[in-house]
Structures are given as structure tokens and as C-alpha cells.
Amino acid sequence: MAAGVHFTTVSMALRGDPRLRPETRDRIFAAVARVGYRRNEISDALSHRRARAKPAVTPAIAYVTNRAPEEGLFQLTFFRRLLQGARDQAEALGYDLHVLYVTDGHHSSQSLWKHLVRNRIKGVIIGAFEPTRQALVLPWDELCVVKIDSRHMPPACAFVSNDQMDYVRLAFRRLRALGYRRIGLAVGADDESASDGLNTCGLLLEQAGLDPRDRVEPLLFPPGAHNAAEAARALDPWIEQYSVDAIVSNWTFIRKMVSAAGRRCPEDIACACVCMAKRIAGMAGVVANLEMVGREVVRLLAAQLQSEDYGIPRFPSSTYVQGTWYDGPSAPRRI
């Protein structure tokens, strides 16, 4: 209007259509500058779609795991829920989600990179890589990358995790309300160092108000001690020494370990798990909000992609998602 032409002419000028005379084009650009018009990226994307001249390529992001479907990726609730959340958020934002596996029989880092380039994928989610399995090596400067957990695995990018400190605090507070007084924390040493001591942080905060003599020192199960019998050997003397009446653990089979140590749960000692991927029958504890973790990681990635924030940041952010406590028969109200 400011340039005195039909709006389609303006559109042609802005698109650089060669049919337009240079004088007209210049006149239009001058008017554009005066008025302050800016392209609306969403209108662009929509008109692409309607014109069908070039079908708009739906932007895609990659979700990578180092466990394959045949190794139980979709059977394990933990991974399944994370992926579901990521899928939901990707769809809500209009991204296609390519799920890829970096493991024997699937991708190597090199073939994965080729896939990303071919599909013009600039954003990668490292979806809860297991530290004992294959790591991923990509030219990170060309990509936006965020991860779920695996804090100590490279790359040192922004990550999203469960708020383990808050879970432990939640468990302690609830157990105290149920009447337990000698609550102890028993976690795997490997898990603890992987989370930078967050479980212990929760413990230290909750015990801060107690007299030092009333504090129960945490028990760290030795690295690699997934064997119930072996871990039980550490459990028994610890329970004795501190007269523990309730155990907060990140291992879901803590009840089995307690029986292996010759005690009954909940009659002799209550148990609560602070690392549950879903509610477990009979178990009190905190269930992680894994779908939200998946959603948050996609949101974080989308924000980075929009700002074209490529590469590994010098100061990566850390996002923590809260969970929900559920009562259970393993920690009944103490009379």
C-alpha cells in the first residue's frame, strides 16, 4: 500500500521474482524499510505448504540411544516412557522424530552422522545412554545436542535428569510423617557418582537438623554389586550399626536384598525406592515423571535450534524434573 502497488507485486519483490522491473523493486524495498515489514516465518511456512511448488520439508530431530530394540529398548519402561514424552513434544512442535540406535547391528557414529546429513537433521537428543555401552562421537559444532542423564559421558552438553535430590527429600519427609525415625539411604556407588552425589545431597539436607549422633550414614553399595547376595552382605551390618528402621534406596529390588539380609519388610524394616520408572506393586516410593523428562529435552533442543545455538556450550544448563511419591505396603504407617 505504501508503495502504491498490488500486494502480489510486493510479494514478488520480496521473493526476488525476476519478472519485476528493478525500479519497481527498489521502490517497494524503500517502502518496506519505511514501514518496517518483516517476514513472518510461519506465514512463509504455510504458504509453502499451500503453493505445493516445493513441498515443505518437515524439520526433523534425532533421538539416539545406545540400546537397540532387540536388546529390550521398548520393553523397559524407563526408556519407553522417555521416548514417548519426546515423541509427544516433537509432534506438538511440528518436528519429525527419527529414533536411531548406536550399537552393534545398527549405526556407528559415522553412519549416524551420514544419516543426519542426508536428512538435514541439525538437532540430536542423546536419550539416556548407558555409560557401560557405546559412546557417540559426532562433529558437535555442526549440531545442537542435549542429553538425558549420562552426565559424565561426553559430550558435555546441556542435560535433563530426574531431580534425585528432591526425590530423596520427598521420601525422607514422607517416611518421617509415617513415624520412622532412623531412616537410612542405601544407593549404588556407581549410581551416586553418576548423579554427582544428588541422592546424598537430599540425605544431608534432611538430616541437617538432627543431632549428629542420630544421623544414619549412607550406605554405598560397592561398584558392580548388582548381585543381591553380595549387596546384602553390606546391608546387614549397616542396619545393625545404625538401628535403621526404614531404607531409602535407588534399587527397585531393595526388598529382596533386605530378605537376603535376613529381615522382613515391612515388619522389621520399611523400604522405599526413589528411582522407579513406574509404580511397583507393594513398593512405596517416588516414581519419576519420565514423559516430562522426554518433553523437556525436546523443548530444550527446539529452543537451541531456533536460536541456532550449535556446538557444546561452555556452561551447559542442567534441568531437573520432579517426581511423585506413592505410599505402599513396603512402608506402612508405624504404630
Added chain:
Amino acid sequence: MTARLRRAASDQKTDPARVTMRDIARMAGGVHPSTVSLALRDNPSISAALRKRIKAIAIKAGYRRDPLLDAFNARRLTVVQNPTRPVIAFLADFPSRQAMMDSPCHGPLWADAVRAAEALHHQAEFFSIGKEGLSSARLEAILQTRGICSLLIAALRCSTRPPELNWDRYCTVRIECLDWDVPGYTVANDHRQGARLAVTKACEAGYQRVGLALTPASEGATNDLLRAGYLIEQRSRAGAPPAPPLLLRDPHDPKTLESWILAHELDAVLSGDARLGPLLARMPPPARAIAWASLDTLQAADGVSTLVPSSERLATLAVGRVVSLERANQRGLPSTASCTFSPVSWRDGRSLPVRSRRLR
């Protein structure tokens, strides 16, 4: 409705399999497509019964939302403000924009929020809340009239009550404000990492009995994070158990602070409140000479060894998050909280000089 484009006779749907709102409108008994649009977006002007019926038809027909169209409509169909740059409301408890810009903490945060918003084709606008600002009702009316749906709530003081808004209408991200009862999306400085960093720096400078002092001026949750970082870092270092952190109820009373320092034979104090410096200066020796560092990210302390937050990182994370929520049209508060922490750095100063390593 979006402007009608003239349809050529040969115009076909881009994707013949895609169910559109026009199809739903037909299936619902010939209602107008705009009714379908309003119903699917839960607009109250359509009766609840009709909304329910239309939604059921949509689900059965396999109608899928088009996220691009949603985002487009979210901007255009609400009252048009600036047609190319939607507004992100920046709510802070200052009586005026100038007062906010003069604040050492909020000034840089605001400037960086403006820049971050611009980079994402948005526009940040300040709204005053709190005792001297807009009432919740007035604020709600303004936001609704102007069609603003994205909010940043910037680091309210502990004494300020949060505004009471109809949160379902907005994409909201809080900056700090960790103490709110209701879960939300939050971005904050990583106080826990900062405390760990400060303990490390103090130990590297040769201090062996480092204590932590906090005041109620910081939020309870911030204090918890500082304590957590302090305790876990101390624990990871072999040595005597750390002195219990002090919660100084009256930041102007030197006596409690002094007796705590002497009782635990501290040689350095980390404080969550930058006003500790002047307080230490009022104490008699030897407590007065004690080394200290500030963990306060809300108040600056010149010349002091201190944690340094990055308002740029904080603002970028906060604006990025709220825009991400807006793009997916995800309004309302989440059922469980999620907090993104931005790491802080360290700046050496005169208050925590390197100690010679000779044992006393």
C-alpha cells in the same frame, strides 16, 4: 478465521488423506468450520455440550492438529498486537521500568531478555507487579485485551506474593522464584553448583575451616541449594566434618555471627547474603579479619570474591523456554515442576586472599 484464499477449480487438498476442520464441520451436522476451530480450542463461547461432541467427532475421524497452523492462529486470531512480533510479558516487582533497569540484578536480566526475545522474533515488555505495581485483576485484564500469552516472572523478592492469574491461559516461565507452592517451569542460577565451586576455591586458596552463612533474604529453596552444594562438596573432601551452616535471622546482628565463627574456629565464611561484608566490618577482631566470599546472585558486592551469575544465559534459557511452550501452544502450569539451572562462575576478589600454606 484466516483470510479466505481464492480457490482455483483444480485446487486439491495438499494431502488427500488429511482430515480438516471442514470435514469435521460437515460431520458435526453442518456447523460452520469456525465453530469447530473454537470448539477444539476450548473457547467458552461454544457450549460445553457442543464442544464435547465436536471433539469426539474429531478424535474418531483422526483429525490431527497442525502445529504450524496452531502457532499461526495463536498469534493471529487473538487480538492482533504487533503483527510480526508477539509480546512476552516480563513481570517484575518494581514500581517502574527505570527502577528495574537501575537494579544491579534485574537491569542486566531485563536487557538480556529484550535481546533474547528479539533474537526469536518476539518482543519483551515490562509489567510492574507486587505491592507498588498492577493488581492481579488489572494485569489479567491487560494481558487478555492485548492477547499476550507468554509470561516471564522475574525473580520476585521473598516478601512479594506471586500474582494470581488464570495460569491456564498463559505459557509461564519463572526466573528464580523457587519457593512457590505450585509447580511450574523455572529457570534459575545453579546455586548448588555455585556453592560447590566456592568451597573448592576457598580450599584451593588454602582455607581449611570454611563455613556457610545464610540469611532469610534468600528464598528457602535457594538456601537449600546452597547448603546442599556446601555439604556435598565438604563431604567429598577428606577431613573434619564441616561446621553446621548458620542461618542468620537478623542480618544486622554481628553477635550471632561472631560466636558462630569463633565456636567453629572458622578461617573463611561463604555467605548467601552480600551484606555480610559490612557486618563483618562491625565485629571485633579476630572475627573481623576473617576471609569471606559472596554466594549471592541477587546482590552485587564490589571487590569481593564472589559467584558471578550470567544474566545472558539466564535470560536466553528463560526466553527460549517460554517461546518453546508458545510454539507448541502449551499453556498452563505443569503437574510436576521442572527447573533448568544456569551455571555460575567465580570472580576472585580482595576478600578471600590466597593463604600461605604454612600450618599455624
